[in-house]
Amino acid sequence: MNVVGPKTLRTRILLGVLIPVFLILAAGLTYESYDHRAHLIEGQHQQGDMVARLTATTVTQALWDFDIVQVEQSLQQIVALGQVASVEIIGLAGEQIAAATAPGFTPSEGDFITTHVIEYVLGDQHEELGELRLTLPVEHVTGPLMDTTVQHAAVSVLIFALLAVSVFLVLTRISQPLTKIGTAIDDIYNGRFDTAVPYQSRTDEIGMLAQTLEQMRRNEVEMADLRAHTTEASRRERKRIYRALKSTRDGVILTDETGHVVFSNANASIFFADARDGEKLNFRSWLPQDVAEQIEERVAANQDFAAEASVTHFNSGEELNLLVRGGPIRDEEGLYLGTLLLATDHSDQARQAARVKFMAEHDSLTGLPNRRLLEHTLGNWLNQGEQVSILLADLDHFKMINDTLGHPTGDALLKVVGEKFLGNCGKNALAARLGGDEFAILVKGAASEERLNSIANSLVYDLSKPLTIDGNVLHTGMSAGIATLSGSEAGSTDGIRCADLALYEAKKGGRGRVEIFHKDLETVIKRKTLLERELRGALNEGSIRPVFQVQTDLKTGQIIGFETLARWHHRHLGSISPAEFIPVAEDSGLIRELTYQIMTHAFRAAARWHDMGWTGRVAVNLSPKLFGSQVDEFVNDCLYETGCPASAVEAEITETVVLSSGQSALKEIEALQRLGVTVALDDFGMGYSSLSYLQKFPVNKIKVDAAFVSKLPDSAETRAIVVAIAELGHALGMHVTGEGAETEVHRQLLRECKVDYLQGYFDGPPMAERAATARLFPGAGLHLQMSN
Numbered sequence: 001m002n003v004v005g006p007k008t009l010r011t012r013i014l015l016g017v018l019i020p021v022f023l024i025l026a027a028g029l030t031y032e033s034y035d036h037r038a039h040l041i042e043g044q045h046q047q048g049d050m051v052a053r054l055t056a057t058t059v060t061q062a063l064w065d066f067d068i069v070q071v072e073q074s075l076q077q078i079v080a081l082g083q084v085a086s087v088e089i090i091g092l093a094g095e096q097i098a099a100a101t102a103p104g105f106t107p108s109e110g111d112f113i114t115t116h117v118i119e120y121v122l123g124d125q126h127e128e129l130g131e132l133r134l135t136l137p138v139e140h141v142t143g144p145l146m147d148t149t150v151q152h153a154a155v156s157v158l159i160f161a162l163l164a165v166s167v168f169l170v171l172t173r174i175s176q177p178l179t180k181i182g183t184a185i186d187d188i189y190n191g192r193f194d195t196a197v198p199y200q201s202r203t204d205e206i207g208m209l210a211q212t213l214e215q216m217r218r219n220e221v222e223m224a225d226l227r228a229h230t231t232e233a234s235r236r237e238r239k240r241i242y243r244a245l246k247s248t249r250d251g252v253i254l255t256d257e258t259g260h261v262v263f264s265n266a267n268a269s270i271f272f273a274d275a276r277d278g279e280k281l282n283f284r285s286w287l288p289q290d291v292a293e294q295i296e297e298r299v300a301a302n303q304d305f306a307a308e309a310s311v312t313h314f315n316s317g318e319e320l321n322l323l324v325r326g327g328p329i330r331d332e333e334g335l336y337l338g339t340l341l342l343a344t345d346h347s348d349q350a351r352q353a354a355r356v357k358f359m360a361e362h363d364s365l366t367g368l369p370n371r372r373l374l375e376h377t378l379g380n381w382l383n384q385g386e387q388v389s390i391l392l393a394d395l396d397h398f399k400m401i402n403d404t405l406g407h408p409t410g411d412a413l414l415k416v417v418g419e420k421f422l423g424n425c426g427k428n429a430l431a432a433r434l435g436g437d438e439f440a441i442l443v444k445g446a447a448s449e450e451r452l453n454s455i456a457n458s459l460v461y462d463l464s465k466p467l468t469i470d471g472n473v474l475h476t477g478m479s480a481g482i483a484t485l486s487g488s489e490a491g492s493t494d495g496i497r498c499a500d501l502a503l504y505e506a507k508k509g510g511r512g513r514v515e516i517f518h519k520d521l522e523t524v525i526k527r528k529t530l531l532e533r534e535l536r537g538a539l540n541e542g543s544i545r546p547v548f549q550v551q552t553d554l555k556t557g558q559i560i561g562f563e564t565l566a567r568w569h570h571r572h573l574g575s576i577s578p579a580e581f582i583p584v585a586e587d588s589g590l591i592r593e594l595t596y597q598i599m600t601h602a603f604r605a606a607a608r609w610h611d612m613g614w615t616g617r618v619a620v621n622l623s624p625k626l627f628g629s630q631v632d633e634f635v636n637d638c639l640y641e642t643g644c645p646a647s648a649v650e651a652e653i654t655e656t657v658v659l660s661s662g663q664s665a666l667k668e669i670e671a672l673q674r675l676g677v678t679v680a681l682d683d684f685g686m687g688y689s690s691l692s693y694l695q696k697f698p699v700n701k702i703k704v705d706a707a708f709v710s711k712l713p714d715s716a717e718t719r720a721i722v723v724a725i726a727e728l729g730h731a732l733g734m735h736v737t738g739e740g741a742e743t744e745v746h747r748q749l750l751r752e753c754k755v756d757y758l759q760g761y762f763d764g765p766p767m768a769e770r771a772a773t774a775r776l777f778p779g780a781g782l783h784l785q786m787s788n
Contacts (some may be wrong), residue, residue, distance in 0.1 A: 002729045013175075017167045018160070023155040026287040027486060033149045040145055041112075046116035048136045051084055052293055056118045056132045059089065059098075063129050068098055075100035078134075085111065086135035091119065102137075103668045110138030112115035137732060171316055177206045193221045251343035254329070255281050257336055259299075259732070267343075280287055281341070287311065289325070295324065300330040304312040310783045363433040365411055367417030374432040374440055378485075378492040381444045389448035391441040391456050393465070397510045400438035405472055412469045415475070420462055440499075449484045451514070456480045456514040464512055481504040481518040501525060531581055532588045534570060539593050543735035545765035546601045546619070550775065551737060551759045554751045559776060563619040564758060565604040565766050566594065586625045596625060596638065601646035605769045610648045614655065619650040624657045628664055632671035639675070646676030649699070654682050666697055673700070680737070694732055702729045704755065706740025712749040722753040752769065 033168070055078050064071035075087045078102045088099035114134045120127040131349045146190065184197040197214040199206055221698035245252050247264045254263040261277050283292040291309045302326035311320050326341040345540045346555070361373035381388045395417065402410035420438050421431040429451075430442040463478045481502025485495040485554035498517040501524065506515035538544050568576045585591040599620050606618035622631060639646055651672055659666050671677050680701035681694075694702070704722055711718040720737070729736040738750040741760035750758055767775065 013171050014164070014167055018164050020161055025160055029149070029152050029156050032152050033145065036148050037145050044136055046110050047083060048112055048134055049116070051078065051136075052114045052116035052132055052134050055084075055134065056116045056552050059132070060118055060120055060129065062116060063097070064087065064127075083136065083369045085137040088132045088133050090133060092128065092130055104421075105135075105137060107135065109140055110142075112136040112138070121333045126243070157513055174206070177210075178706070181206070181210055181213060184217070188213070188217050188220055191211050191224070193217055193224065197339040200612040206628070211387060212589065217224070220649040249345070252343075253281065253341040254338060255341070256338045259339070261337065281339075291324070291622055295326075298324075304328075311719070318348075320345050355372050366415055366433050368418050368422060368439075369430060369432040371432065371434045371440075374430065374434070374442060374495070375492050377430055378495060380497075381442070382485060382487065382492060385487060386444040387446060387448050387484065388442060388444045388495070389482055389484045390495050391443075391480050391501045392434075392496070392503045393439050393441075393451050393456070393459070393483050395437040396479065398476065400502045401474055401476065409472060409474075412476060413467065415480075416467060416469065417463065420459060424458055429455075434543035449482065452482055453514065453516065453605065456482060459513055460514055477512045479503060479511050480514045482514065483516065490617050498525070500524075528584055528587075531576070531584045532590075534573070535581055535588070535590055535594075536570075536586060538568060538570070539590060539597065542597065544594065544597060546605075547682070547768055548602075548605070548772040549759060550763040550772075551616075551619070551757050552763050553749065554755060554758050559614075559616060560757060561616045561619060564598060564654065564774060566598050567766075570718070582623070588622055589621045591625045592634070594635075595620070595623065599635070599638050601636055601769075603642035603649065607642055607649040610645060611683060612777060617648055617650040617678060619652050621647075621682070622657075624654065625658050627668055631668050632675065635677060636673060636675055649676075650678045650680055651715070652680045652682045653699075655684070669697060669699070677707045679710055683739075694728065694734075698732065699734060701737060703739050703759070705735040706760070709738050709740045709746055709750065710742075710762070712753070713745050719749065719753060722750075722755065726754040726756075 017364075024409055025038065039581050055074070058069045058078075062068075062074065071089065071705055075089070075098055078084050078087050079102045084102070085105040086099070086101045089097040091097050112135070114136065116130050116132045116134075118129045163380075180198050184195065186239045187195060191448075197210045197217055199210040200214055201207065204208065245263070247263065249267060251267040252263070252265045253261055253268050256262050260279050261279055261281055262278055266443070282631040283295050287295065287309050287329075288311075291307050294307060295305050304325075309322050309324060323344045323346050324341070325344075326339060329337045333339055345486045361369060361376075363370050369486075378388060378390065395413075398410065398413070401413060402645070414433070416537070417433070418433055419441065423443060425431045425441060425443075428444045428448075430439045430519035432442070434440055441452060441455060443455070444506075445451070460478050460480065467474045467476065479765055480502070483495050483498035483502055485492075498521070500517040501521050505521060545567055546564045547567050548564060549782045550559055551561040551563060552558065566578050566582070567579055568578075570576055582591070585594045602620050622635075625635040634650065635649075638644075638764050639649065653665075653669070653730060666721075674681055676699035680703055681697070681699045682703050683705045684702045702725065704725055708718055708722055712722065726736045735756045737757040737759055738746075738753075739759050741747055741750060741758045741762045743762060745759070747758055747762055764775075
């Protein structure tokens with residue numbers, strides 16, 4: 001059953017207050033009535049007892065005297081007082097002796113009846129005469145009780161009325177603002193934000209509530225504006241995303257949690273074959289079996305996945321290289337909603353990557369594999385347990401051809417050589433260009449060394465013939481070294497190193513040869529490794545010392561300079577020739593430190609000698625390995641460190657610098673000359689193109705190789721060559737020094753050949769700084785302060 005109650009808050013509060021008050025007042029009034037009635041009844045009883053005693057006392061004597069008339073008069077008087085409605089005296093036998101009743105009195109159940117024994121006292125004796133019975137009417141109680149109750153009820157009604165009015169007024173004061181605030185809340189709830197919340201100016205709780213609601217209203221206004229903007233922005237964003245997914249070149253598929261397609265763009269049908277909206281996605285219909293199984297496992301586990309696969313274009317039949325990737329779609333609480341699948345056709349990227357990989361592993365000029373691919377292939381073959389032979393080769397006179405005829409001709413020659421290398425390789429072989437004029441061939445198999453030796457000799461023979469390149473007839477050649485490795489324990493670096501050592505031996509024995517690595521060369525490698533290790537220690541200890549070989553003027557006999565030579569005496573290996581440890585220093589990267597130590601010693605000695613008045617120059621040898629790394633700044637730093645003037649220094653270079661570094665070497669030579677350092681070309685006449693390079697590289701001095709000087713006494717042709725060199729040098733403004741002069745005959749013949757200076761054991765062996773100082777300044781003796 002539905003109970004309809006008050007709907008307004010004011011009514012509810014009013015009833016909630018007044019009903020309890022009414023009940024309390026009613027209960028109080030009832031209690032007061034009952035309490036007052038009890039008091040009245042008790043008073044009636046007391047009054048009846050008192051009247052009964054007085055009446056009994058009054059009528060005792062008359063009753064003792066049997067004066068009935070007097071008794072009745074007394075009773076009438078008692079009744080006339082108005083307190084007693086009826087009075088009677090009952091004899092001892094129960095008979096009525098006398099009685100009096102108030103006029104109009106009608107007995108009722110509520111009347112109060114009081115009895116009292118009438119006794120006559122005579123001395124010590126008590127004589128009972130009868131019983132007095134009084135009746136007090138109930139109206140004596142109900143009348144006052146009713147009057148009192150009416151009064152109390154009137155007071156209660158007045159109080160209740162005043163309270164009701166007060167509460168009503170208070171509630172009206174409260175409910176009216178609340179009603180209006182409620183209306184404002186309803187407006188806010190229903191999205192009506194035009195009207196401000198009333199009563200904000202009040203300072204009580206209603207004012208605080210109104211201010212809070214007003215702030216809420218303003219926030220809602222801002223949120224409504226934001227939602228309107230956001231809704232539009234979201235709609236546009238969803239539209240953009242939808243358009244992007246539709247128009248992207250990638251294939252896009254969204255599935256629900258059951259695996260059925262709920263969205264697919266146009267490219268999805270190309271990449272995903274039979275994938276259609278509403279159908280269950282079947283990876284096996286368009287992916288290779290292994291890739292499909294892998295992706296299905298990841299999808300089943302709700303995990304991300306990515307895989308590459310080659311598939312056939314659904315329309316054109318073209319082979320596509322796809323990158324397939326995707327993963328689960330989850331809501332904010334992590335609940336799985338489905339799967340996103342993307343397929344990107346990176347066939348072009350794959351082809352480009354393959355092209356980049358090819359370029360990274362192949363020589364751009366010849367198209368042959370480069371060093372990187374050769375080393376990778378060599379390592380793979382060795383790891384497979386194969387026996388592998390490696391050939392390293394370089395061309396003879398290539399630097400001369402490249403510089404004299406130009407780089408295009410040199411490049412054309414390299415292409416022809418590359419074709420010849422490739423043409424001589426068959427199955428289980430790899431031809432490569434390592435850089436410059438260096439080529440290599442790998443051959444694997446049980447007879448790899450014999451096969452590679454045959455290929456090498458064929459190439460040497462083929463390249464020994466003249467080649468016509470761009471209308472130029474070129475004479476070149478090839479030297480080669482072969483090494484054989486087998487098993488996974490062999491290192492590719494060791495194999496290349498052994499082949500390189502064999503190539504070095506082939507060149508040292510004469511160009512156009514093939515050298516196979518053998519045990520003796522292995523001994524050389526061990527010796528070289530030992531020297532490298534010991535050389536590092538010697539440089540750290542500073543145990544490699546400079547010596548000075550005199551250079552004299554053939555006309556005056558005066559000392560015009562010294563050549564600084566390095567000497568190394570090992571505590572266990574004994575004296576080690578510079579011809580042995582300098583190549584080790586060059587190959588191991590120690591040549592710069594070695595040159596620094598020798599050069600700073602020499603520069604300090606030259607500075608001291610110049611301070612003592614000597615005006616010659618001290619020559620130091622600069623390795624070809626130093627060029628290309630700003631050797632001029634290196635020399636200048638040493639000059640600055642030692643305080644040596646550049647006018648006291650000469651730099652000796654070999655034609656190898658000219659042949660290997662070309663124009664870059666010219667710039668560094670010119671930079672040295674600008675510092676004030678003179679430059680001498682050492683070992684002149686032993687190379688292949690010395691005369692042609694004298695014009696390109698205008699050095700200050702040329703030094704005729706000792707091989708020519710030693711043959712002067714026995715060979716008129718040699719004398720003619722030395723004369724020609726001297727005249728050519730003088731014509732170009734250069735001084736000429738003859739090296740290796742050991743006898744007076746050598747000195748005389750060098751003078752006849754118009755050579756300017758002499759250097760060799762004729763003037764004495766190389767000497768330490770102290771001895772050289774004594775040679776320069778014979779009188780200085782022990783008074784000179786020399787450095788160790």
